[in-house]
Amino acid sequence: MEIKVNALVLKAVDYNENDKILTLLTAEYGKITAGIKGVKKPAAKLRFAAQPFCFAEYVLSEKSGKYTVINCSECESFFDLRTDICRFYAACAVIEAAAALTVEGEENADVFYGSVRALTKMCAGDDERAPLIEYLTFILGKSGYALSAGDCAVCGESLYAAEKMRFDMDTGTFTCFECGTGAGASRSTYHTLRKAEGKEYDEYFASADGEKRALRLIREYFSYKTENPLKSLSEYIRLI
Ligand SMILES: [Zn+2]
Structure with a gap:
């Protein structure tokens, strides 16, 4: 056949x-x-x-x-992803995450088209960081490990202007510093993730540093949920 x-x-x-x-x-x-x-x-x-x-x-x-x-x-062929080491590792992180979050023989068109879209953006644009963050939050959400930079998951207060907050690995949500027990998370991580999720965000905090921090948090969360260390993402973070 x-x-x-x-x-x-x-x-x-x-x-x-x-x-x-x-x-x-x-x-x-x-x-x-x-x-x-x-x-x-x-x-x-x-x-x-x-x-x-x-x-x-x-x-x-x-x-x-x-x-x-x-x-x-x-x-x-996405040839241009091979001509720059940062883009190359970002693209490797895309396919490594797709491989880790899909099961053999189970139809998953969303992850397929999401992966192609992310590689297309990385190949065409001069910035691979934002497409990588968007992609990883998208694919985690599609796989039942949604990560959300919303209001405090405990009391419901807005964290938009909060100076200190925490991220809870079990639920993939942020909380006020006083409300939760997760590790401390920075405002720049929070606002960068809001940007990736298409929510209103503070431009000042969604900086290059914020992107690096957000990727670190995603890497920790990904390996916590899937027990896959996402090695190419670690390599990418080292390079940027
Ligand atoms: Zn709270």
Whole structure:
């Protein structure tokens, strides 16, 4: 049987002398694993199809539950994500998070389109930080780990002008400093996350420093919820 899927390469692992095993995030069937033959040979026609971030239409043949790529036509290689080390690690964080939060064979079109959208923004723009924060909060929300920079989750007071506050890892919410028991969080983290969530925010605090702090908080929260340390995000934070 042959199927046609729109897919993004999340991972490519060497297999045999010239083959690879791909982890594909597809729009139609969620995450699937597929072998691709001969792609390590320099002249291989489908070499491009086994590169991380490749977004393409794949034709797969299925035999007793195993998929093999038999053809591929590229939509977008996201080549520019490989020309800058910061962008590269930000893009790696996108696909690593997508791989961690999806389950093999479970349809997840939102995560697929969200991932493609984030890589497109990072590739086209000169700033990868804001798209990365937006993407990570989006994908966490879609996976049942919503993170929300709203009013105090305990008393309901607005935290917009609060100088001190806390973030609760269990609920993914902020509280007044006096109300909660989570670790202290900064105003810049809070306002940067509000910006990513499309809420009203204070420009002064949603700064470059705020973006770095917000990414640190997201990394802690992500690994707390999923037990996945999101290594490429750590590498990205070190670089910025
Ligand atoms: Zn409160």
